[in-house]
Amino acid sequence: MDKRAFLSDLFHAAVAAADPREALKDVLPPKPKGRTVVVAIGKGAAQLAAAFEDLWEEAGNGPVEGVVVTRYGYAAPWKSLTVLEAAHPVPDEAGLSATQAVFDAVKGLTPADLVVALVCGGGSALLPAPPEGLTLEDEQALNRALLASGAPIGVMNAIRKHVSRIKGGRLAAACGPAQVVSLVVSDVPGDDPAQVASGPTVPDWVSRQDALAMIRTRGITLPPKVMAHIESDAASAPSPMDSVFEGNAVRVVASARLSLEAAAARAEAAGIPAVILSDAIEGEAADVGSVHAAIAREVARRGRPFKAPVVILSGGETTVTLGDEPGRGGRNTAFLLGLAQGIEGVSVTALAADTDGIDGTEDNAGAFADGQSMARLREAGHDPRGFVQRQDPYGAFEVLGDLFVPGPTGTNVNDFRAILVDVA
Missing domain, CATH: 3.40.1480.10 (MOFRL domain)
Structure with missing residues (x-):
């Protein structure tokens, strides 16, 4: 037996099990009365979006619009969606522009509209959105510090979501009053959808105080401006109990x-x-x-x-x-x-x-x-x-x-x- 060929075959079987079309074909949400806006985020986002577009069209659900943000070199063919590329694992100016494009895509929605969020790993870096008082350079410094710290992904995301205008459910809040359906490809241990890409459309219960405890317990050194922000009330992420999230749905469609x-x-x-x-x-x-x-x-x-x-x-x-x-x-x-x-x-x-x-x-x-x-x-x-x-x-x-x-x-x-x- 060719051992390496055998192991390669197992890898490709694992990847095929997470094929975007297979992952999405049985989980399409109902067609809304109003607009369907797709926001796809992550290293596999373009492929997810292309599969969703095809399946939505085959189901006779009409047109979609929206934005895809993926890593440089990871784009795929698309029809009606705008595909943008940015840097990973350290964010860049293109990511900053892509974040604004995502916010623009969900502006002015109504209760009759639907936002389909296709979320997979890599979105934390691809969507930089420094809060007021911080800059892209501060968010880049934060990412470098976290990547070098050896902290597990859950800890990194818990910290990152408190230094952002889009993570920790904030994107879903910006979509209101439209319903948000999040279809998530999990790349995190335990498959918690709030951890994937730092949960732009999925809030969780990890508080600012929890994040500070993680930083101190692990001895993580963060840039002073970033640390000062996390220590302020302005860093607190939305609560899952906030009424803006009522009616939203979340589903993990592929996982390790x-x-x-x-x-x-x-x-x-x-x-x-x-x-x-x-x-x-x-x-x-x-x-x-x-x-x-x-x-x-x-x-x-x-x-x-x-x-x-x-x-x-x-x-x-x-x-x-x-x-x-x-x-x-x-x-x-x-x-x-x-x-x-x-x-x-x-x-x-x-x-x-x-x-x-x-x-x-x-x-x-x-x-x-x-x-x-x-x-x-x-x-x-x-x-x-x-x-x-x-x-x-x-x-x-x-x-x-x-x-x-x-x-x-x-x-x-x-x-x-x-x-x-x-x-x-």
Whole structure:
């Protein structure tokens, strides 16, 4: 069996399970008496919007209008919607303009109108909207500080939503009195729709005081102007009990759980037993890789807690705490570098990749690793510890020729990890 082809097939099965058309076909809201305005936000937003347009038209529901905001290079064909591109993971001026275009699209609506919010991961950065007294530069500094902090995505979003005019349900509030139906592709552990893209149309109960407690407990250092804003009453996000949200609906239409289940079914069909550890694993990427390595070793050497051959699947969103001079790579290659050190000499092959096709800011979704990765690095004249110290997991797998580069997938349900343990 070609192990890497097998693991790649599982990745593509996971991505296919989050296909926009499949995700949306059974959840279209009823046609309104008035206008239908679509607001699509995130790295897979253009594909979601294109699928929605087709399905809405096929259902005979009439025209739609609205705005799509996605990452540079992620646009897709569209009909009547305006598609805008902006920067991710650090926002830029194009994102600022896109945010204004979104607000303009939902201005002046009536109770007869419908707003369909298609929301997926990446929207936090794509829709910068600094509150009064702060600038885009302040929001950029906030994003950089959070990305470098190693905080889990739930903590980052809890903080970001209190430094915004659009996050934390504020976009839904701006749509009133129109009904808002949010169809969400979850890329967050636990599939809380209020966490996806920092919840522009979904308020939650995390208060400003909660956000401050998270900052202090984790020792996160934020720019002074940003910190001063969060400490003020002006930062408080809307309550889910606010009457402006009455009649709105929220549905998670695709998630890591569903994608992992699809990958497991594909593995079983190929004759390889599959187990899913969790779809909500968080923590420092390299440490999570080490834990997965320990499980794989136990399976390979002692046949517990699973018997080989088996493919071990997991999802979620790990983090990488950056040093003063970080190298290249994202959380999936960082995970694999931690894994590879722990499976040296063991009959294990692994793939870890971001389901949106991009790991961090490089051109790869992730990489492959196996029990010989560390030995092959040394044979190529490299000390694996150097890549760890330089925080350069991309460089390690680039040297090995083991990067996984499927290109943008058009969806985003977080990280996908598949570890194949063979019979020794």
